[in-house]
Amino acid sequence: MAPPTAPDRDSDTRRARRRRVLAIVACVAALGAPLPATALGPQVTQETLANGATLLVSEQRNLPLVLIRVVLDAGSRRDPIGRGGLAHLTASLVTEGTARRSAQQIKDQIDFIGASLDADAEQDYAVLSLQVLRKDLDVGLDLFADVLLHPSFANDELARQRDATLATLRSQEDDPTTVAQKAFQRRLFGDTPYGHPVEGSTESVPTISRGDVQQFYAAYYRPASAAVVVVGDIAVDEARAALLRVLGSWDGSPPAPFVYPPFTPPAAETIRIDRPVTQAGIVLGHLGVARDNPDYETIAVMNYILGGGGFSSRLMNSIRTEAGLAYSVGSFFAAGKSPGPFEIVMQTKNASVADAVARARQQVEQIRASPVSDGELQEAKRYLTGSYPLRLDSNAKIADFIAQTWFYGLGPNYADVYIARVNAVTGDDVQRVARQYLNPDGFIEVVVTAGERGTAPAPDAHHPAAP
Amino acid sequence: MVGALLAAGQAVARPYGERVTETTLDNGLKLILLEDHKAPVVVFQLYYRVGSRNERLGYTGLSHILEHITFKGTETVAPEEYSKIIQRNGGRTNAFTSQDNTTYFAMLASDRVGVVIDLEADRLAHLKVTDEQFLPERDVIMEERRLRIENDPVAELFEQLASTAYAAHPYQFPIIGWSSDIAQATLADVLAYHRTFYMPNNAFVVAVGDFDSAALTAKIREAFSPIERGPLPPNVRAIEPAQHGARRVELERPAQLPFVAMAHHVPNLLSPDAAALEVLSAILAGGDSARLHDELVYRSRLARSVGVSYDYTAIDPGLFTVYAQPLPGRTAAQSEAALTREIERIRRQAPSARELEKAKNGIESSFVFAQDSLFYQGMLLGEYELSGTWRRIDDYLPGVRAVTAEDVRRVAQTYLSPTNRTTAVLIPNPPIEGPAGGTPPSPAGID
Numbered sequence: 001m002a003p004p005t006a007p008d009r010d011s012d013t014r015r016a017r018r019r020r021v022l023a024i025v026a027c028v029a030a031l032g033a034p035l036p037a038t039a040l041g042p043q044v045t046q047e048t049l050a051n052g053a054t055l056l057v058s059e060q061r062n063l064p065l066v067l068i069r070v071v072l073d074a075g076s077r078r079d080p081i082g083r084g085g086l087a088h089l090t091a092s093l094v095t096e097g098t099a100r101r102s103a104q105q106i107k108d109q110i111d112f113i114g115a116s117l118d119a120d121a122e123q124d125y126a127v128l129s130l131q132v133l134r135k136d137l138d139v140g141l142d143l144f145a146d147v148l149l150h151p152s153f154a155n156d157e158l159a160r161q162r163d164a165t166l167a168t169l170r171s172q173e174d175d176p177t178t179v180a181q182k183a184f185q186r187r188l189f190g191d192t193p194y195g196h197p198v199e200g201s202t203e204s205v206p207t208i209s210r211g212d213v214q215q216f217y218a219a220y221y222r223p224a225s226a227a228v229v230v231v232g233d234i235a236v237d238e239a240r241a242a243l244l245r246v247l248g249s250w251d252g253s254p255p256a257p258f259v260y261p262p263f264t265p266p267a268a269e270t271i272r273i274d275r276p277v278t279q280a281g282i283v284l285g286h287l288g289v290a291r292d293n294p295d296y297e298t299i300a301v302m303n304y305i306l307g308g309g310g311f312s313s314r315l316m317n318s319i320r321t322e323a324g325l326a327y328s329v330g331s332f333f334a335a336g337k338s339p340g341p342f343e344i345v346m347q348t349k350n351a352s353v354a355d356a357v358a359r360a361r362q363q364v365e366q367i368r369a370s371p372v373s374d375g376e377l378q379e380a381k382r383y384l385t386g387s388y389p390l391r392l393d394s395n396a397k398i399a400d401f402i403a404q405t406w407f408y409g410l411g412p413n414y415a416d417v418y419i420a421r422v423n424a425v426t427g428d429d430v431q432r433v434a435r436q437y438l439n440p441d442g443f444i445e446v447v448v449t450a451g452e453r454g455t456a457p458a459p460d461a462h463h464p465a466a467p
Numbered sequence: 468m469v470g471a472l473l474a475a476g477q478a479v480a481r482p483y484g485e486r487v488t489e490t491t492l493d494n495g496l497k498l499i500l501l502e503d504h505k506a507p508v509v510v511f512q513l514y515y516r517v518g519s520r521n522e523r524l525g526y527t528g529l530s531h532i533l534e535h536i537t538f539k540g541t542e543t544v545a546p547e548e549y550s551k552i553i554q555r556n557g558g559r560t561n562a563f564t565s566q567d568n569t570t571y572f573a574m575l576a577s578d579r580v581g582v583v584i585d586l587e588a589d590r591l592a593h594l595k596v597t598d599e600q601f602l603p604e605r606d607v608i609m610e611e612r613r614l615r616i617e618n619d620p621v622a623e624l625f626e627q628l629a630s631t632a633y634a635a636h637p638y639q640f641p642i643i644g645w646s647s648d649i650a651q652a653t654l655a656d657v658l659a660y661h662r663t664f665y666m667p668n669n670a671f672v673v674a675v676g677d678f679d680s681a682a683l684t685a686k687i688r689e690a691f692s693p694i695e696r697g698p699l700p701p702n703v704r705a706i707e708p709a710q711h712g713a714r715r716v717e718l719e720r721p722a723q724l725p726f727v728a729m730a731h732h733v734p735n736l737l738s739p740d741a742a743a744l745e746v747l748s749a750i751l752a753g754g755d756s757a758r759l760h761d762e763l764v765y766r767s768r769l770a771r772s773v774g775v776s777y778d779y780t781a782i783d784p785g786l787f788t789v790y791a792q793p794l795p796g797r798t799a800a801q802s803e804a805a806l807t808r809e810i811e812r813i814r815r816q817a818p819s820a821r822e823l824e825k826a827k828n829g830i831e832s833s834f835v836f837a838q839d840s841l842f843y844q845g846m847l848l849g850e851y852e853l854s855g856t857w858r859r860i861d862d863y864l865p866g867v868r869a870v871t872a873e874d875v876r877r878v879a880q881t882y883l884s885p886t887n888r889t890t891a892v893l894i895p896n897p898p899i900e901g902p903a904g905g906t907p908p909s910p911a912g913i914d
Contacts, residue, residue: 062505063838104756104765111754112825114832133832160768167771167794170723174620276721279613311538311550321547324603327611347614379555386557389576393506393676394839 040388041405041415042398045236051251052224055243056402057236060395064134066232067399068141070148071407073255074126074220076200077193077338085200086208089161090216091121094128096157098150103157106143115140117147121198124337125407126220131396134233137242145246148221153213162206165199176281176448177347183271184283184446188341192263223247224254227406231399260338268441273448280353280449284360286442288342291335291408295433297421299333302430304380306367306438307331307344312379314363319346325356333437337408342437350449357445364440371427385419482861487848488680489857492688494696495668499848499857500683501675503841509580509676510841512572513587514849517664519642520566520703520782528644529652529660531564532608536657537571538562539600541593546600549586556582564642567782567853574842577677581686588690591665594658601654609650612643620722620893621792628891631716632730632786636707666697671852675845707732707784714889719896724771725799726893728790729806733882735781735854742866743874744787744882748777749826750818750875751789751809756825758813759789763805769797770805780850787882799892813879817872830867 042058049055076087095117096103110117113136119128128148132140172178182197189195196204228247230239265287289299300308307315307330319329326346334340344364348356392398392415405414488500518530540546553560558575560583573583616622626641633639643649674683710732734740752759752775759773770791778785789810791802818826837843848857 060505062503063835065835065839104761107754107756107761108825111756111829112821114828114830131836133835160765163768163794164771167724167792170795171771171792174618174723176618278617279610281618309554311547312554317547320607322603324606325610327607327614347618348610349613379551383554383557386576386579387554387559388557389506389508390557390559390574393508393574393841396839 039416040392040419041413042231042392042402044402044412046412047240049223049228049244049247051247052254053247053250054227054406055230055240056227056406057230057234057239058398058402059235060232060398063395064233065395066130066132066134066137066140066230066234067395068130068132068144069229069399069403070128071227071229071403072126072128072221073225073258074216075122075124076196076198077123077258077260077336078216078220079193079196079200080212081191082204083200083208083212084196084204085165085198086212086216087121087126087220088198088200089158089165089205089208090213090221091119091126091128092161092165093153093157093213094119094151094217094221095147096161097152097154098146099152100150101143101146103154106147109139109143113139115143117143119147123194123198123340127403137234141242141246145250149247149250151217153210153217155210158208158210158213162208165205166202169197169199169202169205176275176277176279177283177345178281179273179275180281180283180446180448181343181345183273183448184285184343184444185341187266187269187271187444187446188285188287190263190266192261194336194338194340220255222252222255223250224252227403229399229402229406231395231402258337265442266444269444271444271446272451273446274451275448277350277448277450279347279349280447282346282348282353282357282448283343283446284357284443285331285341285343286439286444288333288340289335289437290339291337293335293339295437296335297418298425298429298433299437300384301377301380301422301425302367302372302433302437303331303333304384305372305376305430306363306434309380309383312376312383314367315344315346315360318359318363319348319356323355323359325352325359329356329360353447353449357447361440361443364438367434368431368438368440371431374427377425377427377430381422381425384422388415388419483848484858484861487857488684490684492667492691494692494694495666496687496691497671497852498684498687499671499673499852500678500680501673501844501848502678502680503675503844504677506841507577507677508574508841509577509674509678510572510574510845511580511583512570512673512845512849513670514673514853515569515665515670516567516853517569517660517669517700518565518567519640519644520637521664521700522637522640522644525648526652526656527640527648528608528642529648529656530569530664531643532605532649532652533657533660533665534562534564534569534571535604535608536596536601536654537590537594537661539594539596539604541589541595543593544586544589549590552586553583558583566638566642568849570849572842572845580674580678580683584686584690588694591667591670591691592694594661594665596654596658598654601657605649605652608643609646612646612649615643616641620718620720620895621726623720624718624726624728624891624893627716627718628728628730628788628889629786631714631891632710632732632889633707636705636783637703638707638781638783638785662697663700666699667691667694668696669699671849673845673848673852675841675848703783705783710887710889712886716889716891717894718891719894721897722893722895724792724795725802725895726790726792727799727803727806728788728891729803729810730786730788730889730891731882731884731887732784733777733787734784736779736851736859737855740874740878740881741779742863743870743878744777745779745830745867746823746826746870747813747875747879748775748787749829750813750822751775753826753829758809759791759806762809763791763802767805769793769801773806780854782854789883799894803890803892810879810883813876814883815876817876820872823870823872823875827867827870831864834864 045057079086115132130144326348329346331344490498556579560573562571630639763770773791777787851857
């Protein structure tokens with residue numbers, strides 16, 4: 001239904017995902033050891049299972065439910081060239097039938113206990129999630145383990161998921177901002193692992209075969225590079241026993257380490273894509289940073305001031321509050337295991353594109369040219385540190401936090417580390433990272449808008465016509 | 468600690484009636500407070516009883532425009548400073564307008580909740596806006612309408628569906644308003660609207676989280692008590708007359724895929740039939756094994772997505788809407804025929820005992836899972852309070868549990884009739900050519 005309308009005062013529509021290079025701390029222990037106490041973060045017990053998987057348990061007794069997430073090194077960065085969408089198809093097929101159960105039986109049994117079972121791929125990793133009432137834990141775990149260990153990848157299910165993905169890709173073409181982002185991503189990263197959408201493309205998806213999926217699953221759905229996160233109404237010993245019972249046969253050596261191939265980011269370019277829209281979708285940006293960048297928290301402070309801080313941000317103030325040119329405008333660094341993009345994203349009526357883009361560029365120039373005010377700096381630091389508890393106020397958020405801090409190797413007390421690092425940022429630091437990581441002269445600028453020639457056929461998004 | 472098991476084998480958290488404190492200040496402002504100490508966080512929500520339901524022709528979207536304008540400052544707070552103050556206190560804030568209400572909210576660390584209380588009292592009593600702030604904000608709302616509706620074919624279809632399904636009731640209006648109404652709105656309109664609807668006795672507070680109810684009540688009393696009650700706005704007296712014949716609307720516009728939605732007039736939670744309609748909704752679309760997904764998406768491969776929405780807590784009777792988006796190469800007519808078949812099937816024959824049990828289990832577990840979110844619990848209390856009293860939340864699961872298979876069939880028979888139906892169909896025209904889909908597979912092998 002039509003959602004309630006809000007002024008989207010939290011404009012950071014795509015929070016930069018928390019990422020960092022993995023530093024595996026194998027504490028091979030028969031019993032789980034509570035990690036060092038943390039002032040802010042959730043209490044977690046970590047251990048390594050015999051098959052190499054990391055088990056992370058956080059007991060939360062406030063509701064009779066249990067959340068389980070398996071994080072796998074099986075994201076779309078692992079897609080072979082020309083097979084974009086393979087990681088996504090593999091994840092979406094895992095739940096669609098096993099050696100013992102048909103897709104419909106799995107759905108029916110999950111629905112009957114009111115649970116949810118989902119698998120999804122991101123660029124860096126894939127996640128299989130179970131949400132189940134405590135009283136149905138055993139039934140839920142059996143289903144969960146069955147889909148993780150014995151997916152059948154039947155041909156007709158592959159055809160269904162392929163069709164569904166192609167339909168999604170088709171539907172995304174209605175949204176000018178999505179069209180702009182895809183063209184930006186393609187231009188920035190080309191054929192390298194971050195250069196294609198997680199879902200793949202209309203060219204790549206039809207070429208993916210059952211053999212491709214089976215090979216991908218065999219290569220990357222392995223315990224030695226995985227973590228099992230358990231949050232909820234369950235004790236550590238219970239969680240361990242239950243998981244050992246259902247995942248006992250899960251085995252395999254770690255997959256080959258991922259190496260991002262060296263590539264030279266492209267030079268500045270302006271790309272116009274013609275669509276019959278009243279409002280343009282705009283993306284400006286260039287290569288950003290990886291999650292393990294030592295400047296990550298400093299960049300977070302700088303970007304809050306520039307465009308991540310909603311109504312406290314300069315982009316919002318200039319483009320929305322002063323000029324009324326856009327409803328939503330923001331900037332983010334999507335920091336992955338490898339350097340992701342820096343992007344400014346906004347929408348404005350076709351006639352205002354030049355004005356809005358000029359204002360955005362001006363704000364980037366300004367934050368590089370002169371130091372931010374002490375008030376802005378304090379505001380950014382107070383928000384980023386003070387809002388940390390809001391990231392951990394539900395079991396679902398706690399599970400996400402544990403999964404991400406593990407995958408990016410941020411360390412068990414990262415919440416405290418983050419606060420300390422943010423608090424240490426100075427005005428000079430902000431200007432230094434603005435100069436180092438922002439380059440308006442190097443922007444790839446993508447605008448999806450109605451051309452003055454009316455609605456000529458849109459250029460293929462993979463080969464946009466330069467003006 | 469909540470989460471006590473009240474019945475063997477049934478996970479039911481403690482009733483809200485045992486956990487919520489309700490107080491009404493002398494000026495009529497009601498406080499609905501739910502302590503939940505699992506995280507050092509408070510969700511504060513202020514509900515005004517005004518939404519698009521209170522609007523009229525030529526002036527649609529005023530509730531939403533006012534929601535934007537309340538962030539434009541007071542005698543002591545600069546424009547947009549509200550959000551900055553919340554954020555510099557480590558909080559998040561936003562607001563939303565819907566058919567029945569306008570809600571302002573902030574989420575803060577426990578020790579900062581006083582900040583939002585003071586700000587809300589200040590802007591209720593001392594809103595101060597000039598054309599200098601109003602005119603650019605009106606442009607922002609035009610951009611918002613372009614973003615939400617004009618660039619989203621399905622959203623525009625739902626707008627057409629509502630405006631066709633209702634003849635006499637303001638639920639026919641888009642919440643964001645018609646474009647020409649937004650363009651003509653004046654600051655004087657908006658300030659008059661503020662005077663008419665924003666007063667303590669036309670509002671209530673919901674807070675959920677880590678606080679002491681007595682201390683929070685004292686804080687809110689201190690901030691809001693000086694604000695006097697006002698004359699209550701006129702009741703919305705429109706009553707949608709019964710529909711006696713199918714209605715149909717088509718929307719032709721650029722779009723990648725067609726879409727079909729079928730809406731039926733139904734009663735809200737005040738009716739004894741509401742619980743059965745909730746179960747009916749779950750049987751049709753409560754999960755991937757539910758009937759619509761199983762039939763249209765899985766078996767016949769007609770649709771990429773299906774769904775049902777039921778306005779259970781709407782103040783006035785709302786809609787029960789069944790919808791589908793066809794897969795590429797399939798037609799809206801095929802999906803419409805399949806939806807109609809499924810509706811007729813449930814109208815003729817009651818569901819099996821197991822299917823009924825599955826639907827109820829899904830509803831019950833969703834109810835428990837939803838309590839993981841402080842914000843959602845606040846929304847739940849707010850929605851129930853708007854349509855009567857938050858206390859009815861505790862009747863929800865018992866009501867659902869009492870529904871029989873025959874009840875489900877009967878409400879389907881009663882309400883999902885062709886003569887009580889409005890069908891909206893999105894027709895892509897001209898069809899947009901996206902990136903070509905027929906490129907031959909690349910010969911590149913895979914190692």
